[in-house]
Structure formats: structure tokens, C-alpha cells
Amino acid sequence: MTEMIATPACFDAPTTLERMRYWFTDVRVMTQRYVIHIRREPMQLSDVTVQPVLFTLLFIYIFGTAMVVRGGGSYKDFALAGLLMMNLTTSSVGTAIGLSTDLSTGMINRLRTLPMSPTAILFGRSISDLLAAMICSSFVVMTGLAVGWRPDAGAASIAAGFGLALLFSYALTWAMACLGLLAASPESAQGIVMLFMFPLAFVSNVFAATQGMPAWLATIANWNPVSAVTSACRSLFGNPNPSSTIHAWPMQHPVMASLVWSVVILVVSVAAAGHLYRHRTSN
Amino acid sequence: MNKNNMIEAEAISKRYGQTQALDGVDLEVAAGSILGVLGPNGAGKTTGVRILTTLTKPDSGRARVAGHDVVSEAAAVRRKIGVTGQDATLDDALTGRQNLIMVGELSRLRRVEAKRRAVELLELFELEDAADRVVKGYSGGMRRRLDLAASLVMRPPVLFLDEPTTGLDPTGRRRMWMMIRELVADGATLWLTTQYLDEADALADRIAVIDHGRLIAQGTPLELKAAIGSQLLEVTLASPHDGAAEAIEALSSGSVGISDGGRRLRAPVASEPGLAINALRALDEVGALVDDIVVHRPSLDDVFATLTGVAPSPDEDEETEGVAA
Numbered sequence: 066m067t068e069m070i071a072t073p074a075c076f077d078a079p080t081t082l083e084r085m086r087y088w089f090t091d092v093r094v095m096t097q098r099y100v101i102h103i104r105r106e107p108m109q110l111s112d113v114t115v116q117p118v119l120f121t122l123l124f125i126y127i128f129g130t131a132m133v134v135r136g137g138g139s140y141k142d143f144a145l146a147g148l149l150m151m152n153l154t155t156s157s158v159g160t161a162i163g164l165s166t167d168l169s170t171g172m173i174n175r176l177r178t179l180p181m182s183p184t185a186i187l188f189g190r191s192i193s194d195l196l197a198a199m200i201c202s203s204f205v206v207m208t209g210l211a212v213g214w215r216p217d218a219g220a221a222s223i224a225a226g227f228g229l230a231l232l233f234s235y236a237l238t239w240a241m242a243c244l245g246l247l248a249a250s251p252e253s254a255q256g257i258v259m260l261f262m263f264p265l266a267f268v269s270n271v272f273a274a275t276q277g278m279p280a281w282l283a284t285i286a287n288w289n290p291v292s293a294v295t296s297a298c299r300s301l302f303g304n305p306n307p308s309s310t311i312h313a314w315p316m317q318h319p320v321m322a323s324l325v326w327s328v329v330i331l332v333v334s335v336a337a338a339g340h341l342y343r344h345r346t347s348n
Numbered sequence: 349m350n351k352n353n354m355i356e357a358e359a360i361s362k363r364y365g366q367t368q369a370l371d372g373v374d375l376e377v378a379a380g381s382i383l384g385v386l387g388p389n390g391a392g393k394t395t396g397v398r399i400l401t402t403l404t405k406p407d408s409g410r411a412r413v414a415g416h417d418v419v420s421e422a423a424a425v426r427r428k429i430g431v432t433g434q435d436a437t438l439d440d441a442l443t444g445r446q447n448l449i450m451v452g453e454l455s456r457l458r459r460v461e462a463k464r465r466a467v468e469l470l471e472l473f474e475l476e477d478a479a480d481r482v483v484k485g486y487s488g489g490m491r492r493r494l495d496l497a498a499s500l501v502m503r504p505p506v507l508f509l510d511e512p513t514t515g516l517d518p519t520g521r522r523r524m525w526m527m528i529r530e531l532v533a534d535g536a537t538l539w540l541t542t543q544y545l546d547e548a549d550a551l552a553d554r555i556a557v558i559d560h561g562r563l564i565a566q567g568t569p570l571e572l573k574a575a576i577g578s579q580l581l582e583v584t585l586a587s588p589h590d591g592a593a594e595a596i597e598a599l600s601s602g603s604v605g606i607s608d609g610g611r612r613l614r615a616p617v618a619s620e621p622g623l624a625i626n627a628l629r630a631l632d633e634v635g636a637l638v639d640d641i642v643v644h645r646p647s648l649d650d651v652f653a654t655l656t657g658v659a660p661s662p663d664e665d666e667e668t669e670g671v672a673a
Contacts (some may be wrong), residue, residue, distance in 0.1 A: 087456060094453045098439060098446075105482065175498065177438035178401050180426045181454040310410045346403070 087302075091181045095189020096196075102163070103197055112159055113201040117152040119136030121208040124148055128272065135274040139303030145214040145297035146184045146226070147271035149205050150269045150291050153234040156201050156265040158258045160194050165254035168246070168345060177346060187338050191238045198234040202227060217303030226301035229323050233294045236327040239334035246341035271295055274307035287313035288325035353412075354379045354537035355400060360409030361561075362395050371561040372409065377554075379505075381508040382528075382538040384552030384569075386545065391559040393541040397510045400539065414506050427455075430499030430507045437495060440484040444475055444494050447483060448501060453580050454503045462537075464502075469497040473527070489520035496527065507531065508539045513547060545646070555657060565655050573646075575622045581627055583613045584640040591634035599627055607661055617643070 079087065080084045103109045125148075126251035129140040143315055167173055176186065177314070206214075214224050241258060248254035268285055269275075269292040275283045292308065298308035315322035355377035362370045368393045377383040380642025387393045398404040400413055402422040409596040411418045414428035424500065431437070438447050445466050470479045478486060492512060499507060509528065513521040518604030528551055532538055542548050548555045551570045556566040565572060581599070585592060597604050599614035607614075617623060624643050631638050 091454060094450055098450060102441050106568065121363035130579055171433050171437040173435050174403055175431070176454065177403055178426055178429065178431045178453045179451065180423060180456060185454075193375065277371070 080301075083095050088182045088185065091185030092188045092192065095185050099163075099190050099193030103193065109159055109163070109197075112156050113197045114204055115249045116156070117148075117201050118208045119205040120152055121148050121205050122212065123137075124272065125209075125212055131204055132273070134305050135276060135307040136305060136310070137211075141209070141212060141214045142217075142304040143299070144210040144272070145205070146230075146295050146304060147269075148209070148304060149202060149230055149298060150233075151266050151271050152205050153198055153230060153293060154237065155235045155263060156171055156197065157194070157234065157241045158255070159197075160241040161248065161254045161258040162251050163217060164245035165248050166243055166251040169251060173346070182340065183346070186344060187239075187242055188240065192234065194238045195231065195235050198231055198238075201223055202230065203294075203309055207287045214304075218301060222301045222303070225320075226298040227291060229297050229301070229320065229327075230294055233290065233327045233330075235325060236331040237333065240330055242338045242348055243341055244336050244340060246345050265291055269295065270308050275308065275311065284313070287311055287316050290315075290323070290330070292316070293319050293322035303324075350380050353377060355383070355411075355413050355539060357396070357400065357411040358409055358522035360396075360406040360408050360411055361406065362392075362393075362399060362400055364454050368408070368561045371398070372613075373491065373561070373563045374564070375556055375563065377537055377539060378590065379537050380535055381452070382530065382532055382540055383549055384548030384553055384555045385539065385541040385544070385558060386548050387558035388543065391558045393558055394424065394464045394510060395561075396558070397431070397433075397508050397541060398416050401429055401508055403630070404425055404657070427502075428504055428506055432495045432507070432509045432512055433611035438483050438491065438498065441482065441586050443480050443482055444486070444490075446477045447494065449497055451498045451503045465501055469500060469665045473497045489523070492516060492520070492524060493527075496524070506537045506539070510541050511543065512540070514543065521547075523668060532651075547565040550582075560653075578605070579612075579619045579623070579643050580646045581615050581623070581629065581644045582630065582640075582644070583611070583638060584608075585611050585631075587611065589631075589636035592631060592636040595630040595634045595636070596627065599623070599630065616646070 080203055101176070114277060114344045125144055129144065132140045133142045134140055164187075173186075177183070178215075218226075244257050244261065245254050248257050268282065271291060275286040275292065278286060287308070293315040296306055296308045297315055298304075300309065300319060306319075308319070310319070314328075353376045355375070357373055359372045359374055360370055361368070361372050373392070375383070383580055385393050385396065395404065399406050400411055402418050403424050405419055413425045416424040416428070418425050426609070435542075439450070442450065447461070448466035448469055452465050453459060466479075470476050473496065475490060475493060475497070478490060478491060483491065483494065496509070496512065499509075512528070513524050516524060522641045529540065536621065540548070540551060540646045550570060552564060555569055555572055557564050557572070569648070581596065583592070583596065591605060592610075592613060594602045595617050596613050599617055601618050602616040604613055604615040606612070624641055626641075628638060628641060
């Protein structure tokens, strides 16, 4: 055991360039760590693999047989964008719970005594969640294709639809991270997140057109960011989109509305998450 | 301030709600030495470690580690310390090797260097066979060793070990002690908190005793032991007796503690043959009826009883409640 403790390694103050390189390394290392978690923890893995397949099949076969799409078209074609958004929204719950769990173990103390960048924990988590969202999306799409969903648009337009869905999902991850940082324990994180997640996923045009809802509920649903992204995806995929006849601004301009929502949520949540993290770990 | 001190704390205080976790503690640790910090649960040991390792800011007072202020130069301190916490500070879902590489990379090692260092440490701590197994399946002893290995990735000059052997079996403890001794032989400065007197005795150059957030004694193990006697005599009487304390005092190297309404007496004594018999005779002479008599080596409880003048409390909750100042 000789040479265990050598003379202290000499660290000069790092330059801006070095600091940036360190930050990218920290984010990469934390991303790898969370990706390993997804692989090794059955709950997390099933959230992005089994669950999207089951949800997609259940909704298409249970609701699909009874639903008539307003304005015509097949329910399968109508449902897919909605199922994509529902799956992405529900799987974002994992971010809040995961982050809250992380903060409740001794691991965070080890990380905090290292000379790493503290925000790397949040960025690493969000990037691994984006990868998980991509896996989740591809399972929804493969299941959809297997049961007969067909897009009717150019490749660029379809890709833009998925890009928009993932951008929104990434922004939502940061909002969920804030909730996870606010919660006192992983259990309360779960409670808080469910409170936000359910109306977000369900008071929307995900499963049915909002025209049939009571006026006040329809207004909320039409302005729900999830509705905007779902609408944008439907129109970019070339699938039936009954919301296009609604006069609310986000339904008339779903792509623009999706971008605005995503950017606003992202900017506010990233700033808030950084602040909350510092506050949370300052004592 | 002494240049040879690697750790210096000046009047550090910290309060959590109603509990004064630390109350004006001054401590110094010379370079290359081990300070053993003793105290019961809730005494403030962990708070001390948290402040010195930049995890918590003190309410008042100042502390320097490796020449850097723990508040204003936290980043510099973090580059000079290794910390092994009380609760496992490892990622359960990662393998032992992945944990070490992660810590290495986050400590600014390049990936190849981090991998090489991980191999060295796994070998050093006899974890090669378990290197690629997920930490969740590790035994308590293996976790502790990996935890210590993770603290040594950067060869830090100052190490904080917070109860490194709590929960280990005797073999595991001895193995840990051996590794700790070798660290200091290599020049590290160690801050070791423990609940075990024998651990502090075996490893530390100096011992600091903390209770209710206050430093109540410090010195070399020899000095502390001299203060509490090498043996403790404990007597339980059938009924309280006026002359008993005086009879015991004649044999004692310190003062006699009385509890249980005068039925229980305890006194530090020098180790000598026939001690129990002499005590029995002395008590018999004054006419005290003895139920039970024990001579034993002082435990940490006894150290506290002697240093604080309070009999050890059987109720642990009382300790954690602390002094609501």
C-alpha cells in the first residue's frame, strides 16, 4: 500500500476553456450513470419499454373500437400522436422521483465533496431522460406501425413532429426536476408529480377531440401545452387533427404554440432547477 | 495559526432548529496525524465533518482545511479532501469499478487515468473479484472498503472518515484499521469520528471528546485514560448505605459517582490484583450489604460519565434531543 497518498496533486485555477471541458465531462459522466440506472432498474426500464407498448395497444383496441373521430379518419391514425404525448408525459414522472431519491441518499454527499460542477447532476439526468424518451417514442411508433398506424406526410415533416415531441418532453423533464427538488422525500415527489401529470396528460386532446367537452374544460384543454404538441404532431404526421378547426390560438398555430410552450417551460425550469438545487444542497 | 496544521477549526457553531449541534468548537489537527473524534449519537460529530468537508456552512466560527477556508474557498478544499461518510456514499446500481471510475472522472482525471486508478484501488482493497458486480450485492465490509477506496482516488492529503467501522464484524474492523494505519504511514492527515473508545485508542494520536455539541476533553489516548482511571469499579448495594461511598473512595483514583438513590456506586480505580476482594472487605467493614460488584475497563459511556459527571443515560433519545439552548 505504498504510494497511496502522494504529495497533493497541484491544481491551479482552471481557465475558462478547461472549465468548459470539465463541465462537459461531468455532464457526460452523470449521463452515463443515469443511463446505467435505466438499464439496471426494472421499474425505470419498463416505464420506457413495456408501458408504452401496453398503453398503445390498450387505448387503440379498447377505445378505438368505440370512438368515431370527429371530422373523419381512423382512430388508430388519430390516436398515435396522442399516445406518444401521453407516454412521454407520464414517463417524465421518473425524473422527479429519481432526482428526489438521489438527493435522499448518501451518494449526493459524495458528489458534493468532489470538485465537479453541481449543475452536471441536473443536466446529466435530463439528457439520460431525453434518451429514455427516444426509446419510449420508438416503442410507441413500432407498436403503432404494427397495429396499422400510418403517417401521411414527407419524412422531414414526420421527423419534425418527433423532434417537437422530444423537445417538449425535454422541457417537461426540467419542470419535473423542479418538482423533485421541491419535494421533501421521494414519496412526496411521487404525490406532487401525479397532481400535475394527470391533468396535463388527460385534460387535453390526447384521447378525444376537445369539441365535445364542456366549454370551460375545452378552454383549458385547448391551452394545455400537451394539446398543442399533440395537434402539431397530428398535422405534421398527416394524421386526422380535429383540433385544427378550433379557434383558440394554440390550436390554430400548433407548431408555433408547441415551440413557445417548450422554450418558455425550458428556460423557466432550468433557471428554477439550478436555484432549487443550490438551495436544497446548501445545508 | 500554525502552518503545520492541516485542519483548523475556530469556534465553529451550528444550530439545526432547536438543537445546538455544535457550540463553539476549537480543534487543530497536525499534518500527518490522526485525530479521533469521540462522542455518542447526536453529539455533533457528523455536523463537524459536514462543515469541514464543505457540505454545510457553519453559523459562526471559521475553519481551514489544507490551508483553505471551508466557506470562501470550498472548491479548493474539495480538491484536497477525501470523505468516507457514515451512510454508504456509493451508487448501488453501478459496479464497484464503475463507481471508482465515476469518482475519478468527476475529480478531473482523464478517463484512462481514472480506469487505471480504479484497478489499483480495487487491488489494494482486495475487491478485484467483486469489481464488476453491482454494489447492491456487496457485504457491509466490502461497501466500506469501496467507500474508502473512492475517497482515495485523488490521493487526498486530508481524509475524513465518519464512523468507518460502524456495523462491521471484528475481522472487518481489524482489516479497516490496518488500512487506516497504512494511510497515515503514507503521510495523510486523518479526521476519524467513532463511537468506539478502543478504535480511537488503537488509531488516534489525539482524541477529542464531543458531547452536546461541545468539546469536553482532548488529549492523547494516554492522557484521557489517566483522567478516567484504567479500570472502573461498580458496586450495587442491597440497600443504600452511608459509609459505602467513603469506603470506596479510599480505593479510588478519582471521585465516586452515586446513582439509583445511593444503591449504585462507581469509581475509577488503578488496575491491581485483588481489587474486587479489597473493595468487598472495605464495604463489609462498614456494614454495607453488596448485591453485585464488577471491575471492568472503562467504556465510552464511562468516559462520558467521568468527563461530564452525568451517569450514562440508558435512553438514547435523550442524547439526540440535546441541550435545547
